[in-house]
Amino acid sequence: MLCWVLILLFVGFLKAQENPVVIYAQVGGTVTLPRYRVEGNADNVYVNWYLHAFSLYSNNQAFMFVITGHVCLSFLAREMKTHADLLSDFSLQISPVQHSDFEIWRCVQHVLLTTSEKTYKLYHDLSPFPDTIYTSYSSSTVDIPCSLFSNIPWSVLKESGLRGAGWSFTPLSDPKSTQSLLSLSVDPVVRWNITQGANNTIKVKGRELKDQDLSIRNLPVSENIRGVYTCDLKLNTKTLSSEVTVEVLKVSSSGGSRVYEGQSVNLTCTLGHQHSSDFEVKWSCSSCSFISSLKPPHPSSLSIPEVKVKDSGRWTCELWKNEKKLTSVVLSLKIVKAPVDIWLCVAISGGVVGFILLLVIVIICIRRHRQVNVHFDTQSGFIHPQQNQKGFYKT
Missing domain, CATH: 2.60.40.10 (Immunoglobulins)
Structure with missing residues (x-):
């Protein structure tokens, strides 16, 4: 009997996942799987949430159960309860998002004899990568990573509300100065374009994107690239962001x-x-x-x-x-080793400078020694040294 139940649930799961609603999330973040309202009295609506084909949550406490493999556990699984819960409108909120949550989720609602279903595909945000990248002047270029974790076609991204993407840069020396570097265009091809007016000290290059790799490639290494780089993916309902700090090691003499x-x-x-x-x-x-x-x-x-x-x-x-x-x-x-001729030039230059200084000092001393008071003889027209006069003058 249990096998038949599992088969029926699995068949329903396969039918429901034909056109799932795409929702994006990041590990460690919060995501809400919305419950679409159906006609009928809200008091008579029974909501069941399924992970794959297995029932996980229900607003009907009397029939809440979880099936994991072949084991049936009553009420909520304690592991799931720690990071997912039903909201007041019976939407499912997952926080913090874990790697195991990126699966097919299904919401089944019962109003009297009417049943409606909605399937969600939870896609991984952006791929995790190191918080800080260390490079040095011994490396000519460096790549700054950013990519989609899941193999999501760009067509699906656009249909699910992609509004744009971009790279920005904040230098470590000026945390209040954030500059746009690259912006994403999706028509006619998906590519990074250099933002108009972008900082020309950061030598980024535009490139066509062939897959889910959004990284900055072959960034020339210099002191100017020290800073925080932010990769943004803008959707209708949220913006997914990832940051990486680039540190550059330099040695100088x-x-x-x-x-x-x-x-x-x-x-x-x-x-x-x-x-x-x-x-x-x-x-x-x-x-x-x-x-x-x-x-x-x-x-x-x-x-x-x-x-x-x-x-x-x-x-x-x-x-x-x-x-x-x-x-x-x-x-x-x-x-x-310092060449001999260099030391010789240094010695000669030093001697010449010393001789000139000595000569200047001697000239100054002689001129001061010979300096005396003089007077002009109006009768002869000659200048005579003025000697000290002693005694009395006869007038």
Whole structure:
């Protein structure tokens, strides 16, 4: 007898899923499967919700049951009760949405001898991906992911209320400045178009979309791309969004990539802002001896008082968190001996400058020493040094 019941329920399930209503949701979010009103007295309407062919919820407490496999459990399944419930109008609200909820749902309503059914197909939102992407100057480009989790044709998306989609960018250095990067067009082909007036420091490219992949592809890496990227999918009833933060690791040398032996050099490895204490920096060098003298944890800035030729090579800075390597960046540092002619020019130049300064000082001292008061003799027309006059004058 139970088998016949299961068969009948399964047949009804197959018939009901021919034209399901498409509803989109995101894991961890909230979604409501609406109950369409039917004619008749609301007090005499009995509502049953089914997951696949199995009855899950009913507004008739006396006949509420769940069938999982071949096991019949009375009342509500405790596992389902924790994240789904009937609303006052007997619509079904699921919160938080779980991976197991992306299935076929069916609402069956009974008014006296009349029965009506509505089937819903719950599609996964956007695919989950890491909250933060770490890249570095050692990578020429980076992809920023966004895609539809389910294999939903674009025709179905448009029929189910797709109004548009877009990418926007908020720089880490200015959280209040959000800029539009890309917008979606669906006719005659589905493609990303660069938004008019988009920030030209973010070198995004428009492209035609062949599948459910909405990602930004081949974004050139630079300091300018540090920020939060938001992928929006706009529907009639809601907007599905996903965010990812892009961090760029950079290493720089105070003396450039070519340094003369004996100079002091500072090497700095940074994300462009102060990172939290659970991040760790690790330095390595292929041939230098300076790193071996450092004790972990390594500082993000290295100060080398006097570089040597053997310190030449590839200096690598790695960023770690919770014993996991996030990204790394490489700096090729070349240490060369200063040519003899350079030092000779420096010595000669220093000597000439010193001689000129000494000569200027001597001239100034002589001129001050010879400076005396003079007077003009009106009779002879000559200027004579004025000598101190002592005694009395006869008038």
